[in-house]
Amino acid sequence: MYTKNSLKAELNAKGWRLTPQRQLILQLFQNLPKGRHLSAEELFELLEKRSEGISLSTIYRTLKLMTRMGILRELELAEVHKHYELNTAAPNHHHHIVCTQCNMTIEFENNMITKQAIKQVEKSGLELIDCQLTIYAICPQAIRQGFPAVMSNNWVCSRAINAANKLEKDEE
Numbered sequence: 001m002y003t004k005n006s007l008k009a010e011l012n013a014k015g016w017r018l019t020p021q022r023q024l025i026l027q028l029f030q031n032l033p034k035g036r037h038l039s040a041e042e043l044f045e046l047l048e049k050r051s052e053g054i055s056l057s058t059i060y061r062t063l064k065l066m067t068r069m070g071i072l073r074e075l076e077l078a079e080v081h082k083h084y085e086l087n088t089a090a091p092n093h094h095h096h097i098v099c100t101q102c103n104m105t106i107e108f109e110n111n112m113i114t115k116q117a118i119k120q121v122e123k124s125g126l127e128l129i130d131c132q133l134t135i136y137a138i139c140p141q142a143i144r145q146g147f148p149a150v151m152s153n154n155w156v157c158s159r160a161i162n163a164a165n166k167l168e169k170d171e172e
Contacts, residue, residue, distance in 0.1 A: 029084070037083035038083060040056065041081065043084075070129070071086070093109070095132060101138060113131065
């Protein structure tokens with residue numbers, strides 16, 4: 001877990017500064033509930049609600065920097081844009097199951113996947129940085145709605161609505 005001082009030291013060692021924006025973004029990710037991922041746009045909206053005044057371009061640059069530093073994990077889920085989460089130290093890699101219709105995301109751990117990744121990487125003479133398995137699936141509600149033939153363009157899974165409502169309550 002990064003502290004202000006450890007982040008500052010690592011940034012300084014690489015010739016970068018610890019800006020208030022970088023510190024705030026790190027704090028937000030450290031305080032997210034377990035299993036919560038944020039896109040750059042969601043982070044921007046969250047900061048805007050708090051009247052922080054951080055531009056979207058600054059958010060993108062900071063997310064890219066923190067991903068390169070290994071502080072954040074970049075996730076390619078079912079949506080068009082990437083999501084980010086705090087990177088936990090190995091071997092605590094976790095994986096995701098994502099509904100391609102409602103974007104519901106379920107996290108799970110499986111040590112066999114991580115062990116296989118380590119085995120393959122070591123066999124190649126490399127060192128494991130991250131291990132992510134993303135399984136794309138369809139939720140039961142989408143199937144009941146007739147996926148894919150008769151899905152309406154504006155259909156939203158009740159799980160996604162419930163998750164969004166929970167998210168709003170968590171942010172209050």
